[in-house]
Amino acid sequence: MVRVAFLVIVAGVAYWGIQASSVTNVICTLIEITGLLVVIVVALPYFGKVNYLDFDPGDIGEATTGLPLMAILSGGVLAFYAFIGFEDLANVAEEVKDARRILPRAIIIALLVAAVFYGLVAIAAVSVVPHDQLTDQQAKGPLLLVVKIAAPNFPVGIFSIIALFAVTNTALVNFVMGSRLIYGMSRQRLVPEVLGRVHPKRATPHAAIILILVVTLVLTLSLKKATLAGTTSFILLVVFFVVNVSLVIIKRRKDPADEGVLQVPLVVPILGAVTTVVLALAVKPKALISFCILAPAGIVVYLLYRLLSPARGSE
Numbered sequence: 001m002v003r004v005a006f007l008v009i010v011a012g013v014a015y016w017g018i019q020a021s022s023v024t025n026v027i028c029t030l031i032e033i034t035g036l037l038v039v040i041v042v043a044l045p046y047f048g049k050v051n052y053l054d055f056d057p058g059d060i061g062e063a064t065t066g067l068p069l070m071a072i073l074s075g076g077v078l079a080f081y082a083f084i085g086f087e088d089l090a091n092v093a094e095e096v097k098d099a100r101r102i103l104p105r106a107i108i109i110a111l112l113v114a115a116v117f118y119g120l121v122a123i124a125a126v127s128v129v130p131h132d133q134l135t136d137q138q139a140k141g142p143l144l145l146v147v148k149i150a151a152p153n154f155p156v157g158i159f160s161i162i163a164l165f166a167v168t169n170t171a172l173v174n175f176v177m178g179s180r181l182i183y184g185m186s187r188q189r190l191v192p193e194v195l196g197r198v199h200p201k202r203a204t205p206h207a208a209i210i211l212i213l214v215v216t217l218v219l220t221l222s223l224k225k226a227t228l229a230g231t232t233s234f235i236l237l238v239v240f241f242v243v244n245v246s247l248v249i250i251k252r253r254k255d256p257a258d259e260g261v262l263q264v265p266l267v268v269p270i271l272g273a274v275t276t277v278v279l280a281l282a283v284k285p286k287a288l289i290s291f292c293i294l295a296p297a298g299i300v301v302y303l304l305y306r307l308l309s310p311a312r313g314s315e
Contacts, residue, residue: 230287
C-alpha cells in the first residue's frame with residue numbers, strides 16, 4: 001500500500017507541471033548529494049589504509065563463476081542502474097532554452113559529476129568496511145554500515161530520509177521523461193493519439209503519465225526489487241547498444257551535421273556498442289527472463305495498434 005501511495009504522489013507531481021517537477025528534482029538531488037558527502041567525509045581518515053587490489057571473486061556469489069572479470073562485469077551492470085537518467089534528458093529538449101548547446105554540456109557535466117561522486121563513495125565504502133562484509137550487509141544498507149563504523153555518533157536515522165528523497169528523485173525523473181517520450185511517440189503516430197494529449201491547464205502529457213503510473217504499479221507489485229533493477233539495466237543496455245550502432249551508421253554516411261551539433265569520433269559509438277554487449281554478458285538470468293517476457297509483450301501491443309489503426313500507421 002505504501003508503494004502505491006508513493007507512486008501516486010510522484011505521478012501527481014509530474015502531472016502538476018514541469019516547474020514543480022524541476023524544483024522537486026533539484027531539492028531531492030541536493031539532499032541525496034548531502035548523504036553521499038557525509039559518507040565520503042566520515043570515511044576520509046580511512047582512505048589509503050587498505051589494499052584496493054585485494055579481491056576475491058568468490059565473495060560476490062555464484063554468478064561470477066570464480067572469474068574476476070565476471071565479478072567486475074556483475075558490479076558494472078548494477079552500477080549501470082545508478083546512471084539511469086542521462087539518456088532521459090533528451091526527452092525534455094523541447095522545454096530547454098538553446099537545447100542544441102545546453103543539453104550536450106548538461107549530459108556530460110552530469111555524467112562526470114556522478115562518476116566522481118560514485119567513485120569516491122565506492123572508495124569510502126571499501127576503505128571502512130571489508131568488501132565481503134559490504135556484500136553480506138547489502139540488503140540492510142552498506143552505506144549505513146560505513147557511517148556506523150566511521151562515525152558512531154552520527155545520527156544514522158537521517159539516512160532513511162535521505163534514501164526516501166533519492167528514490168523519489170529517480171521515480172520523478174522517470175515519470176517526467178517517460179511521459180515526454182510517449183508524448184513524442186504519439187506525435188509520430190507510433191502509439192495511440194490519446195497518449196499525446198496535453199492537459200489544458202497544467203500543460204503536461206497527463207494521459208502518458210497515467211499510463212506510466214499503471215505500468216509502474218504492475219511491475220513494482222509483481223517483481224522483486226533486484227529483478228526489476230536488473231531488467232531495467234538490461235533494457236537500457238539494449239537501448240544504448242541500438243543508439244550507438246545508429247550513430248555508427250549515421251557517421252558512416254558522412255552526411256554533414258547541422259551547425260552547432262556536438263560531434264564525437266567514430267571510435268566513441270563503436271566502443272559504446274562493444275561495452276554494452278560486454279556488460280550484458282553479466283546480467284542475471286532472472287532479469288533476462290523478465291526482459292524476454294516484457295519485450296515481446298510490448299512488441300505485440302505495438303503490432304496490434306498498427307493493425308487496428310492501418311490508416312494512421314501508413315501516414
